[in-house]
Amino acid sequence: GNSVTQMEGPVTLSEEAFLTINCTYTATGYPSLFWYVQYPGEGLQLLLKATKADDKGSNKGFEATYRKETTSFHLEKGSVQVSDSAVYFCALSPQGAQKLVFGQGTRLTINP
């Protein structure tokens, strides 16, 4: 079946630190991969996505590369800000389907 496993949190970093949140997946075929972010009191928002192997999604300084050989889609940011504090969800959409399968979410807190 389809599943997503992401790094357990919570993660606490200082401002300007380097961020990595690991995400690996299990799926048949060629899924699309996503990172969503949920700020306090708000709905999930798409942060970035990649639809095929070796694609790199990027947005707001965040990046993730679709690695089929390691079935991974790790989220990175070179220098985090306090405003990046949120819960981050890795997700996949099975090939040919619209539905999303989510990881368990990682709560990120950035201290000034």
Added chain:
Amino acid sequence: GAVVSQHPSWVICKSGTSVKIECRSLDFQATTMFWYRQFPKQSLMLMATSNEGSKATYEQGVEKDKFLINHASLTLSTLTVTSAHPEDSSFYICSATGTSGRTYNEQFFGPGTRLTVL
């Protein structure tokens, strides 16, 4: 653009009563809406997918007679939790996709509804 709202944002009800949660797309036509359930510190689990004017498709293990989904218009879907019990207490989240532009390939999420059953 592409805003999805949910109402109410939180609700408390007595065991055995039914609760209706609304999901609206405010500025686009949502041909497909999704309902998710999120337990504390856990992932979002897809409950069902609904297409406007059609019966919802439920995920395995989700009781369709307990979680009634109606998607009667292109801007509104409702989830009714019938005869609610404490184990139904959870955070319910909807999302929607549209037919054109950015809304075609992306799900837009509502802010969620916290249900507490006493």
